[in-house]
Each structure stands twice: as structure tokens, then as C-alpha cells.
Amino acid sequence: MATTTAAQRRAQAKAEYDAFLAACPSRMLLDQISNKWVTLTVSALGGYPSREPGADHAVGPRPMRYSELSRQLAGVSQKMLTQTLRALERDGLVTRTATATVPVTVTYELTDLGRSLHQLVRSLKGWAEAHMDDVLAHRATHDARAS
Numbered sequence: 001m002a003t004t005t006a007a008q009r010r011a012q013a014k015a016e017y018d019a020f021l022a023a024c025p026s027r028m029l030l031d032q033i034s035n036k037w038v039t040l041t042v043s044a045l046g047g048y049p050s051r052e053p054g055a056d057h058a059v060g061p062r063p064m065r066y067s068e069l070s071r072q073l074a075g076v077s078q079k080m081l082t083q084t085l086r087a088l089e090r091d092g093l094v095t096r097t098a099t100a101t102v103p104v105t106v107t108y109e110l111t112d113l114g115r116s117l118h119q120l121v122r123s124l125k126g127w128a129e130a131h132m133d134d135v136l137a138h139r140a141t142h143d144a145r146a147s
Helices: 006-015 025-033 036-045 066-072 078-090 112-146
Strands: 094-099 105-110
Touching: 025 036, 036 066, 036 078, 036 105, 036 112, 066 078, 066 105, 078 094, 078 105, 105 112
Parallel strands: none
Antiparallel strands: 094 105
8 A cells, every 4th residue: 555645635635625525615615605704705806907097907916905995895795794894714715914103004905826716707707797686687577488
């Protein structure tokens, strides 16, 4: 029986990840990152089109303070944003930096891993915004038939 190293065991496990299997860790990760607030937080931290009148540039990835994120994510509660940021930090998608000022300044920034996820969620957000009218029309047609 051949001995395998820890790196070999990790590589083998990675090759065997299958989100269609109930016990697969990648399924739990999909559940985490498909959360509305995770998607919007990653999207906001990764940059967004400037909202300034006449501006045709995008604001790129940059550190953001909690209050700035809270304003950007309309409707998020303080509790939900805190939980979301903690989960993203735990998963290695966001770094939290506290600067010794009065009061303490805390900023959040995407890691390299978070930036790679940003590419995907930004596309998903764009798709939802571009196709919302179509989806609403289909819902109305379906609901009219179901009545």
C-alpha cells in the first residue's frame, strides 16, 4: 500500500468534489456564495459603475468601510451585513483591516480569491438586471394562466 502525502490527498479530494452529491463540501460553499447578501457584498467590494452624473468610468476594487458598504447595499440590516462580512472573512474572500484611530477605522477588501468570485457574481448581477423585464413578463403570463 503506497503512502500519500497531505498535498496528494488534498489534490485527490479536490478532483472528487461534486456539488451534486449531498455531502460534498463544494455544495455548502455554493449555498454560502449564492446568498443574496454575499453576492451583493462581493459585487460592491469588487467595484461598480460610478453613479456620479456624467461619469463614464467604473470604481474598481478598493477597501470599503462598513458604513459605506451599508449605504451601497440598500436594505441590508446591520446584523446581516456583519454576519455576511464575517462569513466572507472566514472563507478567505475578504480581509478585514482595523486601523488604530479614534474611533477605530475598519475596512473590508476582497482577497485574490474574492476577486475571482467577483467576476462571476458581477456577471450574474448584470444578467438579473438585464433580464428582469423578461422575467416579470413571463411571471405575469404564467400567473394569468394559473388563475
